[in-house]
Amino acid sequence: MNLTEIYKTSPYLEFKNKTKFDQKIIGSEVYGEVTEKGTDMIVNRFKEYFNPNTIFYDLGSGLSKMVIHIGMKYNVKESIGIEYSKERHQGALFLKENYAKEYDNIKIYCKSFLNHDLSNATVAYMDNTVHPDDINTKVYEKLPKGCLIICKKKFKNISENQIKVENGTERTYKQNYFYWFIKE
Numbered sequence: 001m002n003l004t005e006i007y008k009t010s011p012y013l014e015f016k017n018k019t020k021f022d023q024k025i026i027g028s029e030v031y032g033e034v035t036e037k038g039t040d041m042i043v044n045r046f047k048e049y050f051n052p053n054t055i056f057y058d059l060g061s062g063l064s065k066m067v068i069h070i071g072m073k074y075n076v077k078e079s080i081g082i083e084y085s086k087e088r089h090q091g092a093l094f095l096k097e098n099y100a101k102e103y104d105n106i107k108i109y110c111k112s113f114l115n116h117d118l119s120n121a122t123v124a125y126m127d128n129t130v131h132p133d134d135i136n137t138k139v140y141e142k143l144p145k146g147c148l149i150i151c152k153k154k155f156k157n158i159s160e161n162q163i164k165v166e167n168g169t170e171r172t173y174k175q176n177y178f179y180w181f182i183k184e
Contacts, residue, residue, distance in 0.1 A: 003072070060127060064096065067079045068081075081107070123147065140183065
């Protein structure tokens with residue numbers, strides 16, 4: 001398992017996004033990644049949620065580095081990445097083929113996560129920093145009760161006492177905090 005090599009792959013060279021996003025339907029094509037250390041920090045913070053029954057989703061997974069990392073290292077039932085950009089999706093397939101071919105628990109899709117059945121999710125991660133609030137609402141409605149939701153921007157339809165903020169998630173850009181809550 002060579003996670004360091006996976007994380008060295010640049011999303012800005014060979015797999016640079018050229019797909020146009022409809023801001024109202026898909027959200028933004030702005031892109032940043034959780035680093036290897038950041039992924040480990042998230043999993044360790046929520047280790048009770050990462051187990052052989054976990055179905056993890058990264059909504060807007062880019063090159064699916066986090067998805068591959070979690071699928072390879074943390075013995076989850078499924079680690080699923082959904083990415084709209086065709087170019088980033090090709091990068092994700094390249095990484096899976098070259099580093100995680102034998103891992104059947106890793107699944108990568110090229111589509112809008114709003115058009116995917118998320119009803120089996122136990123953990124969902126979404127960098128929603130630049131998403132319109134209505135996209136967050138649609139995602140919230142698709143996720144099942146009890147799902148741990150980790151995101152970069154508060155969901156407006158969630159009460160303040162339900163949302164918690166944490167520091168220390170290492171990213172490729174300076175925003176190093178995240179919000180989390182359990183869907184009720």
